[in-house]
Amino acid sequence: MPGTRFQSGDMVMGRWPGSSLFYEVKVLSYDAKIQLYTVVYKDGTELELREADMKNPTGFKPSRRSRSRSPSRRRSRSRSPARTTRRSSSRTFATETPAARKEPKMKEVLEIRLSPVVRNTCHTHCWDLEWLFVFECFSAASCHVLDRECEGGMVLVCKLLCQSNSTRMHIKTDRLPYGSSHSVSFPPVFAGVSCMMLFLPVAVLGLMVVCSQEDASLMSPPPLPALDSLLDPHVFGMVVLWFLFQALLYVLPVGKVVEGIPLKNGEWLKYRMNTLHAFVLTVAALGAAVHQGVDLGYIHSHFLQLAVSSLLFSVLLSVYLYVRSRWAPQDQLAPGGNSGSVIYDFFMGSELNPRIKGFDLKYFCELRPGLMGWLVINAAMALAEMKLHNLDYPSPAMILVNCFHLFYVLDAYWHEAVLGYMDTTHAGFGFMLVFGDLMWVPFTFSLQSYYLVYHPSHLSLPWIVGIVTLNVIGFSIFRKANSQKNAFRRNPSDPTLSHLKTIPTATGKSLLVSGLWGLVRHPNYLGDLIMALAWSLPCGFTHILPYFYVIYLTTLLVHREARDEAQCRRKYGSAWDDYCREVRYRIIPRVY
Numbered sequence: 001m002p003g004t005r006f007q008s009g010d011m012v013m014g015r016w017p018g019s020s021l022f023y024e025v026k027v028l029s030y031d032a033k034i035q036l037y038t039v040v041y042k043d044g045t046e047l048e049l050r051e052a053d054m055k056n057p058t059g060f061k062p063s064r065r066s067r068s069r070s071p072s073r074r075r076s077r078s079r080s081p082a083r084t085t086r087r088s089s090s091r092t093f094a095t096e097t098p099a100a101r102k103e104p105k106m107k108e109v110l111e112i113r114l115s116p117v118v119r120n121t122c123h124t125h126c127w128d129l130e131w132l133f134v135f136e137c138f139s140a141a142s143c144h145v146l147d148r149e150c151e152g153g154m155v156l157v158c159k160l161l162c163q164s165n166s167t168r169m170h171i172k173t174d175r176l177p178y179g180s181s182h183s184v185s186f187p188p189v190f191a192g193v194s195c196m197m198l199f200l201p202v203a204v205l206g207l208m209v210v211c212s213q214e215d216a217s218l219m220s221p222p223p224l225p226a227l228d229s230l231l232d233p234h235v236f237g238m239v240v241l242w243f244l245f246q247a248l249l250y251v252l253p254v255g256k257v258v259e260g261i262p263l264k265n266g267e268w269l270k271y272r273m274n275t276l277h278a279f280v281l282t283v284a285a286l287g288a289a290v291h292q293g294v295d296l297g298y299i300h301s302h303f304l305q306l307a308v309s310s311l312l313f314s315v316l317l318s319v320y321l322y323v324r325s326r327w328a329p330q331d332q333l334a335p336g337g338n339s340g341s342v343i344y345d346f347f348m349g350s351e352l353n354p355r356i357k358g359f360d361l362k363y364f365c366e367l368r369p370g371l372m373g374w375l376v377i378n379a380a381m382a383l384a385e386m387k388l389h390n391l392d393y394p395s396p397a398m399i400l401v402n403c404f405h406l407f408y409v410l411d412a413y414w415h416e417a418v419l420g421y422m423d424t425t426h427a428g429f430g431f432m433l434v435f436g437d438l439m440w441v442p443f444t445f446s447l448q449s450y451y452l453v454y455h456p457s458h459l460s461l462p463w464i465v466g467i468v469t470l471n472v473i474g475f476s477i478f479r480k481a482n483s484q485k486n487a488f489r490r491n492p493s494d495p496t497l498s499h500l501k502t503i504p505t506a507t508g509k510s511l512l513v514s515g516l517w518g519l520v521r522h523p524n525y526l527g528d529l530i531m532a533l534a535w536s537l538p539c540g541f542t543h544i545l546p547y548f549y550v551i552y553l554t555t556l557l558v559h560r561e562a563r564d565e566a567q568c569r570r571k572y573g574s575a576w577d578d579y580c581r582e583v584r585y586r587i588i589p590r591v592y
C-alpha cells in the first residue's frame with residue numbers, strides 16, 4: 001500500500017465505532033478510492049476505518065483510571081483496561097477518554113447482536129434481510145444497514161454504516177464477535193417448535209394425572225382421559241371469567257404508574273403497579289364467594305378440566321397475538337420477531353409488548369392470572385386435603401408448601417420486578433410465554449400441593465426447621481442478588497452499593513464483581529434453585545414427581561444462563577471474559 005501511513009499486516013490501534021475505545025487491529029487492505037482501511041479486530045470483526053481513527057501502538061498510551069467512580073470503589077483493586085493493556089500484549093487493548101469515564105454518558109457505543117436465521121431461502125429476498133438478523137443497536141440511530149451479501153440462504157456479511165462517525169463496518173456471520181451461534185435452519189426449527197407445542201401441554205396433563213394416582217410413579221403413567229371429557233364449557237367459562245376479573249383489577253386506577261423499558265423508537269412504556277392491590281381484592285372476592293356458599297373444592301374436582309380450558313384459552317390468545325403482530329409496526333417487534341415462519345412466530349411471539357390501549361398483555365399475563373391462579377389452586381388443595389383426610393387443619397407439609405409459594409409470589413408482587421427481566425425486555429409474546437404463564441405456571445407449580453392431597457407426608461419438627469431454614473437461605477440469596485443488580489442498573493452510583501467492586505465495560509454499563517455477584521455469575525438463579533428444593537422436600541422422598549419443579553427450574557436456568565452468557569459476551573466482550581476469569585462458577589460455587 002504505497003503512500004499510506006499503515007501497511008497491510010500492521011498491528012495498530014483502531015477505534016471501535018461510535019466509542020472512544022481503541023482496540024488492537026490488523027490492517028488488511030486500503031481502498032484509495034474511498035480512503036478507508038479494512039482492518040480486523042481480534043474477535044474477527046472486520047471494519048473499514050479512516051486513518052484518523054487509527055493510531056500507532058508505539059505512541060499509544062492507555063490512560064490510567066480507576067474502574068469505578070465512587071471513592072470507595074476507587075479503593076478497590078484496579079482492573080482497568082489500562083492494567084489489562086500492561087498485563088498482556090495478546091489481549092484486547094482498550095483505553096478511554098476522560099469523557100467516556102462517566103459511565104452513564106457512554107451511550108454511543110454500538111452493539112450488534114445477530115441471532116438465529118430462521119429461513120431457508122433468502123436469495124430472493126436479499127433486501128428484506130433485516131428480518132433474518134436481529135440488530136440491536138444501542139444508540140441505535142447511529143447504525144444503518146447498507147447492504148448484505150448472502151449465499152445459499154445464509155447471510156454472510158452485513159455492511160453497516162455507523163452514522164455518528166461515518167465508519168463502515170462489515171460484520172461476517174462466521175466471525176461474529178465472541179462466537180455467537182447464528183445459523184438455525186428452517187426445518188429443524190419448525191419440527192422442534194411443533195413438537196414442543198404438542199409435547200408441553202400433554203406433559204402437563206400427564207404429570208397431573210400421575211400425581212393423583214396412589215402410585216405416583218412416572219414409570220407407570222395411566223392413560224390420559226378422553227379429550228371430550230376434559231373440555232367442559234362451564235369450566236372454560238370460569239377460566240375466561242378469572243382472566244377478565246384479573247384484567248379488571250389491572251385497569252383499576254390504583255397503584256403508581258412507572259416507566260418500564262424504552263422501545264426501539266425511544267418511547268418509554270408505562271406500567272401500572274397494582275399487583276398487591278389486585279391480590280388483596282382477589283382474596284377478598286374469594287372470601288366473599290366462599291361465604292356465599294361457593295365451593296373451592298370445585299378446583300380440585302375439576303383440576304384437569306381447568307388445565308385443558310386454560311390451554312384452550314392460551315391457544316386462542318396466542319392466535320390473537322399472532323394475527324395482530326402481522327400489523328404491528330416494526331419497531332414494536334421483538335428481536336427476531338418476524339422470522340417468516342408462521343409456526344415459529346406463533347410459538348415465540350412477534351410483538352415485544354403487545355398492548356390494547358394501555359393494557360400490556362405480556363406484563364399482565366406474567367404476573368397475574370397464572371401466579372394468582374397458582375395460589376388459589378394451592379389453597380383449594382389444602383381444603384381438599386382436609387376434606388379427604390378428615391382434618392381440622394391442613395397438614396404441616398401442606399402448610400409449608402402453601403406458605404413458601406405464597407411468599408414467593410408476594411415477593412414478586414412487592415417488587416413487581418419483571419419489567420427488567422429478560423422475558424419482558426427481549427422475548428416476543430407468543431404461545432410459549434402465554435402457555436407458560438397461563439397453563440404451565442398454575443398447573444405445574446402447584447403439583448406439590450396436589451401431590452400432598454393424595455400422598456400425606458409426615459414431617460418431624462427438626463425436619464420442618466431445616467426446610468424452613470433452607471427456604472430462608474434461598475430466598476435471601478435470590479432477593480439480595482436481584483435487588484442489588486436491579487438497584488445497580490437503575491443507579492450505578494447507588495451509595496448502598498459503593499462497597500461492591502465493579503468492572504467497566506465498553507458499553508458504559510459496569511458489571512458487579514463482588515458480594516453475591518462475585519460468588520457465582522448468577523447468584524439469583526442459585527437462590528431460586530435452593531428455594532425450589534425447599535419446596536419439594538416437604539413431600540418426602542417416595543416419588544420424584546414433587547421434585548418436578550426443581551428439575552424444570554434447573555433445566556430452564558441452566559439453559560437461560562448459557563443464553564445470557566452468550567449475549568453478555570457479545571455485549572461486553574473482553575470485560576465479560578475478565579468477569580468470567582474473576583468469577584469462575586456460573587450458578588453453584590465450586591460445582592458449576
Ligand SMILES: NC(=O)c1ccc[n+]([C@@H]2O[C@H](COP(=O)([O-])OP(=O)(O)OC[C@H]3O[C@@H](n4cnc5c(N)ncnc54)[C@H](OP(=O)(O)O)[C@@H]3O)[C@@H](O)[C@H]2O)c1
Nearest residue numbers: 421422423482485489510511512513517524525528560564
Ligand atoms: N420460577 C421460574 O420459573 C423462573 C424462571 C426464570 C427466571 N426466574 C428468576 O427470575 C429472575 C430473573 O432472571 P433472568 O433470567 O431475567 O436473569 P437476570 O440474572 O435477572 O438477568 C441477566 C442480566 O443481568 C445482567 N448482569 C449479568 N451479570 C451481571 C453482573 N455481574 N452485574 C450486573 N449486571 C449483570 C445482564 O444484563 P445487563 O448487563 O444488560 O443489565 C444479564 O443479561 C432470577 O432470579 C431467576 O431465578 C424464575
Ligand SMILES: CC(C)CCC[C@@H](C)[C@H]1CC[C@H]2C3=C(CC[C@]12C)[C@@]1(C)CC[C@H](O)C(C)(C)[C@@H]1CC3
Nearest residue numbers: 366408411412417418421423432435436437440441
Ligand atoms: C413453557 C415452559 C417450558 C417455559 C415457560 C417459562 C415461563 C413459565 C417462565 C419464564 C420466566 C419465568 C418467570 C416467572 C414465572 C415463570 C416464567 C414466566 C416469575 C414471574 C415468577 C415469580 C418470580 O418472582 C419472578 C418475577 C422472578 C419470575 C420471573 C421469571
